Amino acid sequence: MSSIATLLTIVSRVLNVSTMxxxxxxxxxxxxxxxxxxxxxxxxxxxxxxxxFTQAALVDYHLQLLPGVGIHRxxxxxxxxxxxxxxxxxxxPAAHGYAMLEWGMNxxxxxxxxxHVIVHAGVLAFGDHAVMFPAPPGSGKSTLTxxxxxxxxxxxxDEMGLLVPNSLDVLPFVRPICLKNRSIELAKQWLPDAVYSxxxxxxxxxxxxxxxxxxxxxxxxxxxxxxxxxxxxxxQAGSALQITKLNQAQAFMxxxxxxxxxxxxxxxxxxxxxxxxxxxxxxxxxxxxxxxVTQFLHEVLDAI
Amino acid sequence: xxxxxxxxxxxxxxxxxxxxxxxxxxxxxxxxRREQMLARLALRCQLLxxxxxxxxxxxxxxxxxxxxxxxxxxVECEAELLQQLLADLPxxxxxxxxxxxxxxxxxxxxxxxxxxxxLVPQAQxxxxxxxxxxxxxxxxxxxxxxxxxxRRWSHEIPPLRHANRGTVLDVHHQIIPPISGRAxxxxxxxxxxxxTEQGFTVLSPExxxxxxxxxxxxNEEIKHxxxxxxxxxxxxxxxxxxxxxxxxxxxxxxxxxxxxxxxxLRCVTELTKLALPEALNDWLDMQPTRPVLSWCFRQVLQPxxxxxxxxxxxxxxxxxxxxxxxxxxxxxxxxxxxxxxRGGAAALIGDAALKxxxxxxx
Numbered sequence: 001m002s003s004i005a006t007l008l009t010i011v012s013r014v015l016n017v018s019t020m021x022x023x024x025x026x027x028x029x030x031x032x033x034x035x036x037x038x039x040x041x042x043x044x045x046x047x048x049x050x051x052x053f054t055q056a057a058l059v060d061y062h063l064q065l066l067p068g069v070g071i072h073r074x075x076x077x078x079x080x081x082x083x084x085x086x087x088x089x090x091x092x093p094a095a096h097g098y099a100m101l102e103w104g105m106n107x108x109x110x111x112x113x114x115x116h117v118i119v120h121a122g123v124l125a126f127g128d129h130a131v132m133f134p135a136p137p138g139s140g141k142s143t144l145t146x147x148x149x150x151x152x153x154x155x156x157x158d159e160m161g162l163l164v165p166n167s168l169d170v171l172p173f174v175r176p177i178c179l180k181n182r183s184i185e186l187a188k189q190w191l192p193d194a195v196y197s198x199x200x201x202x203x204x205x206x207x208x209x210x211x212x213x214x215x216x217x218x219x220x221x222x223x224x225x226x227x228x229x230x231x232x233x234x235x236q237a238g239s240a241l242q243i244t245k246l247n248q249a250q251a252f253m254x255x256x257x258x259x260x261x262x263x264x265x266x267x268x269x270x271x272x273x274x275x276x277x278x279x280x281x282x283x284x285x286x287x288x289x290x291x292x293v294t295q296f297l298h299e300v301l302d303a304i
Numbered sequence: 305x306x307x308x309x310x311x312x313x314x315x316x317x318x319x320x321x322x323x324x325x326x327x328x329x330x331x332x333x334x335x336x337r338r339e340q341m342l343a344r345l346a347l348r349c350q351l352l353x354x355x356x357x358x359x360x361x362x363x364x365x366x367x368x369x370x371x372x373x374x375x376x377x378x379v380e381c382e383a384e385l386l387q388q389l390l391a392d393l394p395x396x397x398x399x400x401x402x403x404x405x406x407x408x409x410x411x412x413x414x415x416x417x418x419x420x421x422x423l424v425p426q427a428q429x430x431x432x433x434x435x436x437x438x439x440x441x442x443x444x445x446x447x448x449x450x451x452x453x454x455r456r457w458s459h460e461i462p463p464l465r466h467a468n469r470g471t472v473l474d475v476h477h478q479i480i481p482p483i484s485g486r487a488x489x490x491x492x493x494x495x496x497x498x499x500t501e502q503g504f505t506v507l508s509p510e511x512x513x514x515x516x517x518x519x520x521x522x523n524e525e526i527k528h529x530x531x532x533x534x535x536x537x538x539x540x541x542x543x544x545x546x547x548x549x550x551x552x553x554x555x556x557x558x559x560x561x562x563x564x565x566x567x568x569l570r571c572v573t574e575l576t577k578l579a580l581p582e583a584l585n586d587w588l589d590m591q592p593t594r595p596v597l598s599w600c601f602r603q604v605l606q607p608x609x610x611x612x613x614x615x616x617x618x619x620x621x622x623x624x625x626x627x628x629x630x631x632x633x634x635x636x637x638x639x640x641x642x643x644x645x646r647g648g649a650a651a652l653i654g655d656a657a658l659k660x661x662x663x664x665x666x
Contacts, residue, residue, distance in 0.1 A: 058330040058360050084334040112337075114370040115363055264374045 021062070023055050024048060027222045028162070028171055029113070030057040031105060035065035035097070037079060043098040043197040047176045047212040061108045065101050067094070083108045092203070099200040099208045102178065106159055109173075110260040116162040116171065117272045118260040123156040123170055123225075124148045129301050130170050130225035132161050133233050134258035137205070140235025143183040146211060147290045148297075150191055155217040156225060160260065164224075165272045168279060174221040176210035184209045229300045230255070230276065232284045233293070241292040244284045251282035307332065309606040316534070317577040321349045326358035333364045335609050340528050343372035344414035372414045379405045382420060382471050383504050389439055390424065390432060395505060397423040397497055399476065399515065403506040404535065409545065411538045415531070419463060419472035426477035433461060433475065440467045449642060457483040457635070479515055480522060484630045488559035496555060510547040510555050513539050517568035518561050521601065524626020526619070529605040536568055537576045549583035566591040571601050597625075 021034035022044070035041060061083055068078025068091050077094035080087060081104040088107055092100050110118055121134035122145035135141040142158055149155040156172040163170050176197065179187055184199065184207060195212040232246075232254055246254065255273050256262055262269035281300065287293050307328070315321050324332070336342040346352060346365045357365075379402050390396045398406055401417030424432050437443075441464035443451075454462045459478035465471070478487045496511035507515055513536065520532050540546045556565040569588050572578055580588070603618035627636060 058326055059334075060360075060364070062334050085338040112367055112371070114367045264370065266374070266377075 021064075022053055023057075023059060024052055025054045025057045026052060026105075026173065026175060028173065029060045029109060031108075032059040032062045033065070033101070034063070035101070036067065037065050037094060037097045039095070039198060040065055040079075040097045040101055043210070044101075046195060047197055047210055049218050051218075061105075061112075063101065063104055063108065065097055065104075096200045096203050096208075098197055098210070099178075099203055102176070102210060105175070109160060114261055114264060117165055117262060117265060117269055119161040119163065119255065120159065120258045120260060121161040122158050123161040123172075124153040125156060125225035126153050126298070126301060128223070128225045129228045129304075130156060131229045131231055131297055131300070132170065132227055133231050134161070134255060135233055136258065139233055140183075141233055142177055142179055143186065143235065144233050144290065144293065146177050146179065146183075146187055147190070148294065149177065149213045149217060150194070151294060154220050155213040163227075163272060163276075165265070165268050166275060167272075168227045168276070169224050170227050171224050172217075172221050174213060174217050176212050179209050179211060181206040187211060227276065227280060228304050229297075230280055230282045231297070231300075232282075234284070234286045235288065236286045237288055239286050239288045241289065241296060242286040243296065246282045246284055248277045248282075251277040254282075254284075308609055312607045312609065313576065315349065316345060319349050321351060321354065323354075323356065324358075324361070326360045329358055329361035329364075332609075333361065335607070337364075337368065339530050339607055340416040341531055341534075341607070342368035343416065344531070344534070347372070347414040348410075369414070372416060375416060376405050376412065378469075378471070379420060380502070382469075384502075385439075386420075386422065386473075387504065389435055390422075393424055393428050393432065395423070395425065395494060395497070397494075397505045397507060399423055399479075399507070400519065403504075403512065406500050406502070406504045407506060408501070410541060411535065415535070419474050421474045421476060423476045423479070429461065429475070429477050433464075436464055436473065436475070440469075441465065441471075441473055442467050453639070457481055457631070459487065480518055481630055483635065484522070486522075486560060486629075488561070492555070492558055496551075508551075509539060509545055510552040513547045513552060513568075514555055514559070514561060514565060517564045520605075521564040521567045522626065522629060524623050524630065526604045526622065530607040533572055533575055533605040536572045537578050540572075540578055540580070546581075549581045549587075552584070553587055562591070563594075567594070567598065567601060570598055571605055574598075574602060575605055600625075 021032045022041075024031045024033055024044070026048075033044065062085070064080075064082040064085075066080045066082065067073050068076075068080060072078040072091065078091035079094045079097035079100055080091045081089050081100050083104060088111075089100070089104070119132065119134050120136070121132045122141050123130055123132050124145060125131070133141055133144060145155065145158050154172075155174060155177070156170060158175065158177040160173060161170055162173050187194070187209075188196070191211075194214075197210040200208045230251065252273055255277065259269065259273065262273060265272070281304075283300075285293065285296070333342060336345060342365065346369055351357065351365050352362065352369065383398060383402065383406055386396065397403075399421040401415055402420040402422075404415050405412040443462045443464055446462055451462055454460065459481045460474050460476040464473045464475065466473070478490065479493065480487050493507070493511055493515075496508035497505050498508050500506055506512065516532070516535055516539070520526065520529075520536070526532070552565070556562050566588060569580060569584055570593075573580055600618040600621050603612075603614045604622060606615075608615055630636075631639065
């Protein structure tokens with residue numbers, strides 16, 4: 001039987017047709033992923049734990065990563081991303097397929113899920129006390145996320161913080177951490193034993209790699225945490241740690257700038273953000289040394 | 305229960321939905337989302353009020369309804385801004401999806417669309433584009449060939465996208481590409497406009513129906529066929545706002561779109577439970593039946609719940625027909641050759657090389 005399955009896989013690879021879709025349960029969502037791009041399948045198997053590949057949950061979004069059409073099937077091979085049969089992006093080179101799939105998952109959630117307030121932020125928790133790090137791309141958010149996730153904190157999310165409206169509760173959406181350009185080298189120096197995807201070179205964001213978070217984060221992938229602070233990080237080479245406490249108005253505006261769906265949620269989104277800035281300490285930090293940041297975060301959590 | 309197109313159409317017509325299991329919803333919901341029909345169907349059949357609706361279905365339906373609600377708010381806001389910005393123009397008519405939303409009736413309820421379409425005078429096209437550009441509506445970066453193609457042959461300029469809000473605006477000066485040789489005299493169409501309660505200009509019921517029919521039945525690519533045929537159905541659903549048969553027929557004849565009107569009326573009555581006014585039925589009986597063409601359209605205008613070869617065949621045939629109708633053969637050939645050449649060149653020397661070349665020449 002297994003030889004027949006292998007034969008089928010080989011035939012489908014050669015013909016570049018899709019195999020059976022895999023189901024990936026990433027609480028609180030479940031994706032079905034259909035691809036014949038072997039690089040993508042390999043990276044998926046490498047980065048996500050075995051338990052994530054389960055048929056137990058109902059599929060929320062059907063994702064496909066298909067080969068390019070026409071001549072792009074063979075020359076300058078492309079990858080096309082489809083969600084429920086719709087194609088939101090223009091095709092990318094086939095070698096960028098895995099990054100495209102991860103970005104596509106972000107797109108599917110950010111543009112279609114409105115049960116949570118979604119913030120472009122890393123969220124990490126020490127025990128069940130969470131800190132949210134909202135930041136625009138290029139702030140060093142993911143590098144900070146990576147550092148904390150491998151230093152005793154548990155990762156709830158790297159890209160999208162899922163907040164329960166009108167509360168301080170935050171849900172995990174555990175997925176690999178996305179690193180870019182220079183932070184790739186840095187990560188490999190710090191964490192030679194971590195599990196990495198293959199590098200996608202020369203994407204529109206530069207070189208991109210994904211890193212699987214440690215076991216602790218995956219174990220608690222359904223365990224909510226409570227927000228205790230919001231920190232807007234900004235990496236600045238050579239800088240000593242500078243901490244600025246934001247007032248409520250500043251905090252609200254910064255939060256709104258980093259929210260994916262706050263305006264869509266209307267009153268609910270507004271009220272939820274208001275609750276956060278009224279109840280939580282909010283800081284802006286500039287830093288170069290991540291151990292200084294870690295120490296500061298522990299001080300913030302201890303003070304509450 | 306057989307979950308096919310007929311079953312779904314019955315649900316739509318009767319406003320009744322059977323009780324489904326979570327697994328059945330998980331099969332149906334992605335398909336409805338693809339048709340851009342989840343919110344519209346949910347609001348019509350009041351699905352959120354259904355007792356014992358599985359959590360899975362409730363969450364996805366709520367998501368869809370929230371998205372539709374936000375779009376409704378946003379289009380009103382954008383339309384108000386546009387109205388102020390383009391106040392000096394002799395006219396600015398909101399078309400299609402945006403118009404349906406602005407009329408705040410059953411037609412707009414849960415109707416999703418990806419851009420706002422407006423019709424402005426051709427003479428003021430440049431001024432309009434400049435005014436919009438100054439207020440943040442910037443054209444996407446497109447191939448210079450495509451840009452020229454739009455401006456020379458099309459009925460609209462390349463889409464404009466608002467730099468902050470992301471709203472996409474399609475500015476039209478005609479309702480169908482002039483290159484097709486069928487662009488009507490707009491003064492005839494512009495006699496058929498009305499104001500919404502909030503003071504936005506939209507087409508009269510007759511012109512709106514005809515325009516939607518032209519758009520659907522002259523198109524080379526039909527993405528959301530079911531949504532679009534239901535637009536036509538809904539326009540007749542409320543007798544007080546329905547197109548008046550005599551006016552509709554006269555407008556179609558005067559503008560030269562009787563064939564499209566006949567196709568639209570035939571498909572809408574065959575696919576939905578809509579009963580047409582007597583006068584339209586009588587007129588339809590006198591029109592040529594065009595069985596092959598009607599068959600093709602019926603395939604692509606049904607909800608696509610299963611993969612069916614009939615749909616693929618019909619879409620392919622309609623794509624060929626659409627291109628054929630839109631362009632004279634010489635231009636169609638030139639266009640196809642260019643697209644092939646660019647595809648081939650991109651494959652051989654890389655897309656980046658072509659783009660670099662383009663930037664150098666600028």
